[in-house]
Amino acid sequence: xxxxxxxxxxxxxxLLLAIVLAGLNLRPILAAVGPVLDDIQAATSLGDxxxxxxxxxxxxxxxxxxxxxxxxxxxxxxxxxxxxxIIIIALACGSRLIRHDGGSLIIGAALGGLGIALIQALLPAxxxxxxxxxIGMVMGLYSCGIMGGAAFAAASTSPLSGSLGxxxxxxxxxxPALLAAVLWxxxxxxxxxxxxxxxxxxxxxxxxxxxxxxxxxxxxGAYTLxxxxxxxxxxxxxLSANQGGLLLGLLTLAEVVAGLAVSAWIGRFPDRRxxxxxxxxxxxxxxxxxxxxxxxxxxxxxxxxxxxxxALFPSSLIVTMDHAANPAEAGALMGFVQGGGYIxxxxxxxxxxxxxEQLSALSYAWAVMAVGVLILMAMASRLxxxxxxxxx
Numbered sequence: 001x002x003x004x005x006x007x008x009x010x011x012x013x014x015l016l017l018a019i020v021l022a023g024l025n026l027r028p029i030l031a032a033v034g035p036v037l038d039d040i041q042a043a044t045s046l047g048d049x050x051x052x053x054x055x056x057x058x059x060x061x062x063x064x065x066x067x068x069x070x071x072x073x074x075x076x077x078x079x080x081x082x083x084x085x086i087i088i089i090a091l092a093c094g095s096r097l098i099r100h101d102g103g104s105l106i107i108g109a110a111l112g113g114l115g116i117a118l119i120q121a122l123l124p125a126x127x128x129x130x131x132x133x134x135i136g137m138v139m140g141l142y143s144c145g146i147m148g149g150a151a152f153a154a155a156s157t158s159p160l161s162g163s164l165g166x167x168x169x170x171x172x173x174x175x176p177a178l179l180a181a182v183l184w185x186x187x188x189x190x191x192x193x194x195x196x197x198x199x200x201x202x203x204x205x206x207x208x209x210x211x212x213x214x215x216x217x218x219x220x221g222a223y224t225l226x227x228x229x230x231x232x233x234x235x236x237x238x239l240s241a242n243q244g245g246l247l248l249g250l251l252t253l254a255e256v257v258a259g260l261a262v263s264a265w266i267g268r269f270p271d272r273r274x275x276x277x278x279x280x281x282x283x284x285x286x287x288x289x290x291x292x293x294x295x296x297x298x299x300x301x302x303x304x305x306x307x308x309x310x311a312l313f314p315s316s317l318i319v320t321m322d323h324a325a326n327p328a329e330a331g332a333l334m335g336f337v338q339g340g341g342y343i344x345x346x347x348x349x350x351x352x353x354x355x356x357e358q359l360s361a362l363s364y365a366w367a368v369m370a371v372g373v374l375i376l377m378a379m380a381s382r383l384x385x386x387x388x389x390x391x392x
Contacts, residue, residue, distance in 0.1 A: 011187070011190065014183075014186070014187040015130070015187045015188060015191070016138065016141060017183065017187070018180070018183045018184045018186070018187035018188055019123065019127070019138065019141065019142050019145070020141055020142065020144065020145035020148075021145065021176070021179065021180040021183055021184070022082060022086060022119055022123060022142075022145065022180050022184055023123075023141075023142045023143065023144070023145025023146040023148075023149065024145040024146070024148055024149035024152075024176065024180070025086060025089050025149055025173070025176055025177045025180050026089075026116050026119060026120065026145075026146050026149060027146055027147070027149045027150035027153065027227070028093070028149050028150070028152070028153035028173040028176075029058065029089065029092060029093055029108075029109065029112040029116070029170075029173065030055055030058060030059070030109075030112075030150070030224075030227055030228070031149070031150040031151075031153040031154045031157075031227055031248070031252065032153040032154070032157040032169065032170050032173060033051075033054050033055065033170070033228070034154065034227060034228055034229065034230065034231040034232060034244070034245070034248060035154060035157045035158040035161075035231045035241055035242075035244060035245030035248065036157055036158060036161050036166040036169060036170070036241065037051055037054075037231065037232050038232065038235060038241060039161065039166045039241075040054075040105070040166060043100070043166070044100075044101055044102035044105065045102065046102045046105075047353075047357060048353040048354070048356045048357040049350065049353045049354055049357055050102060050106070050353075051228075051353055052228065052349045052350040052351075052352060052353025052354070053106055053109070053349075053350065053353075054105060054106060054109050054228075055109075055224055055227060055228035055346075055349035056224075056346045056347070056349045056350040057106055057109050057110045057113060057346075058109045058110060058112050058113030058116065059113060059224050059342050059345055059346035059349070060110075060113065060342070060343060060346035061110045061111075061112075061113025061114050061116075061117060062113045062114075062116050062117040062120060062338070062342040062346075063117075063338065063339045063340065063341065063342030063343035063344075063345075063346060064117070064339065064343065065113070065114055065117030065118065065121065065339075066117050066120060066121045066334075066335045066336075066338040066339035066342060067202065067335055067336065067339030067340070068121070068335065068339075072118065072121055072122060072335075076118075076122070077122075077192065077193065077194075078122045078123070078125055078126040078129070078192075078193070079126070079188055079189065079191070079192035079193075080192075081118050081119075081121070081122040082118065082119050082122050082123050082126065082184060082188070083181060083184060083185060084115075084118055085114075085115040085116065085117070085118030085119040085122070086115065086119065086177055086180050086181040086184060087115070087177075087181055088111060088112070088114055088115030088118070089112055089115035089116065089119075089177045090174045090177035090178050090181065091111070091115075091174070092108045092109070092111040092112035092115060093108075093112065093170065093171055093172075093173040093174040093177060094171055094174035095108045095111070095171075096108055096167055096170040096171040097167050097168060097170075097171035100166075100167040100170075117342075120338055121334065121335050121338065121339075123142065124139065124142075124317065124321065124334045125334065126188070126191070127139060127142065128321065129191075129193065130191050135318070135321055136262075136263065136318050137263050137264075139263075139314055139317055139318055139321065140259055140260065140262045140263020140264070140314050140318075141259075141263055142314075143259045143262070143263075143310075143313055143314035143317065144256050144259035144260055144263065144314075146259075146313070147252050147255035147256045147259055147310055147313070148252075148256045149176075150227065150252040150255070151249050151252030151253045151255070151256060152249075153173065154227075154231070154245055154246075154248035154249040154251075154252055155245060155246055155248070155249025155250075155252075156169075156245075156249075157169045157170070157245060158241045158242045158244075158245040159242065159245075160172065201332065202332055202335065202336045203332065203333060203336055204336075208323065209323075209333060209336055209337065210340075211379060211382060211383070212316075212319065212320050212323065212333075212337045212383070213336060213337045213339075213340040213341050213344075214340075214341070214344065214379065215316060215319075215341075215376060215379050215380070215383065216316045216317075216320065216337050216338065216341035217340060217341035217342070217343070217344025217345050218344060218345075218372045218373075218375060218376055219283075219309075219312045219313070219316050219376055220313065220316070220341055220342065220344075220345035221344060221345040221347070221348040221369065221372060222283055222287075222309055222312070222348075222369050222372070222373065223309050223312075223313060223345070224345045224346065224348050224349050225348040225349060225352055225365060225366075225369055226248070226251065226305065226309065227248070227349075228348075228349035228352065228353075229349065229352050229353075229356075229362055229365065230244070230247065230248050230251065230302075231244030231245050231247070231248050232244070232362070233290070233294070233362045234247055234294070234298070236362070237294060237295055238295075247298060247302050248302075250299070250302050250303065250306070251302040251303070251305060251306035251309075252306060252310075253306065254302070254303045254304075254305075254306025254307045254310055255306045255307070255309055255310025255313075256310065257306075257307065257310065258279075258306065258307045258308070258309075258310030258311040259310050259311070259313070259314050261311065262310075262311050262314045262315055262318070263314070271384065272315060272318065272319050272322070272383060273380055273381060273383055273384070275311075275315065276312075276315055276319070276380040276383065277377060277380055277381075279308055279311040279312045279315060280308070280312065280373055280376050280377050280380065281308075281377075282304050282305070282307050282308030282311070283305060283308035283309055283312060283373050284308075284370060284373045284374070284377075285304050285305075285308070286301055286302070286304040286305025286306075286308055286309075287305065287366050287367075287369055287370040287373065288370065289301030289304065289305070290305070290363070290366045291363050291366050291367060291370075317334075319383055320333060320334055320337045321334070348365070348368075348369065351365065351368065352365035355368075
């Protein structure tokens with residue numbers, strides 16, 4: 001069934017809540033690590049490079065699996081694939097309570113990345129099919145759920161670790177994942193469609209698809225970099241772990257506000273290039289603040305950076321969806337863009353860890369990312385809305 005108006009209005013609200021809750025579970029397995037990273041390193045003897053892998057590996061897994069989105073859509077379908085993804089996330093989070101040595105943490109992070117990838121590859125196609133005329137609004141709400149989960153995890157993990165220990169503070173996120181699985185099954189089962197066996201290949205020969213992938217990858221690199229290293233950066237500058245976690249929580253809260261704004265306003269801009277340049281300017285200003293005045297301007301810096309990153313992520317997804325003509329092509333294009341993009345983004349936490357290990361400073365990582373934002377500004381001018389031709 002392809003419709004914007006389900007049979008009963010209450011079903012629409014429940015379905016939207018299920019989509020938001022599914023999104024909320026896509027980042028805690030990543031965002032919860034930074035605020036207790038020093039404790040993890042002390043308990044497991046992970047170095048900075050190994051600590052970077054706790055973010056790099058799940059993001060890399062997200063990318064590799066997203067490249068298989070078309071095959072997943074044919075084999076599992078959107079409804080079952082998203083359900084499986086949520087269950088995998090619950091298992092990955094729960095495993096941190098049972099096994100919390102360095103190797104097990106890294107394996108659990110990769111497993112969580114697999115679950116996240118299933119949802120991110122299939123849920124946008126579900127949204128495009130069920131809400132064809134309200135894609136921008138629903139994708140904005142979905143993105144807000146993603147960033148809201150990161151905010152809750154960032155702000156609560158360090159305080160929770162005081163009573164539960166850091167393994168318990170990481171594992172507790174299995175509970176909302178289980179809740180999301182139940183609600184998704186209840187709300188979305190009525191919209192499960194027969195698996196579409198149509199093969200839509202990845203648009204490997206489309207320069208526009210490669211442009212979209214690179215744009216998404218560099219932009220998401222700013223998100224993964226901040227998610228992994230903002231709290232440790234402020235801890236090394238003299239703040240407490242709680243304060244570092246709260247700053248990351250404030251940043252992700254600003255991301256939620258920006259995501260809501262994108263959801264409300266993006267429909268007024270059929271050509272997304274102007275808003276993209278504004279958003280990228282905010283990200284650049286925030287990175288400059290992290291380098292030049294991280295302590296005196298801590299609050300405005302994290303708010304500006306959060307607003308920029310929070311608007312850039314859903315805008316990148318929406319721009320990608322603008323280039324898909326139907327749900328099957330949306331799955332293939334989104335899989336390609338997110339797959340390659342997350343592979344690109346996964347390098348940033350690891351690069352930052354290596355820079356910190358070799359140069360004893362994270363400011364170099366912020367500078368590398370600032371150069372990336374300047375590249376995105378040049379790329380944004382080319383993102384005129386037009387479909388990517390389906391691969392044959």
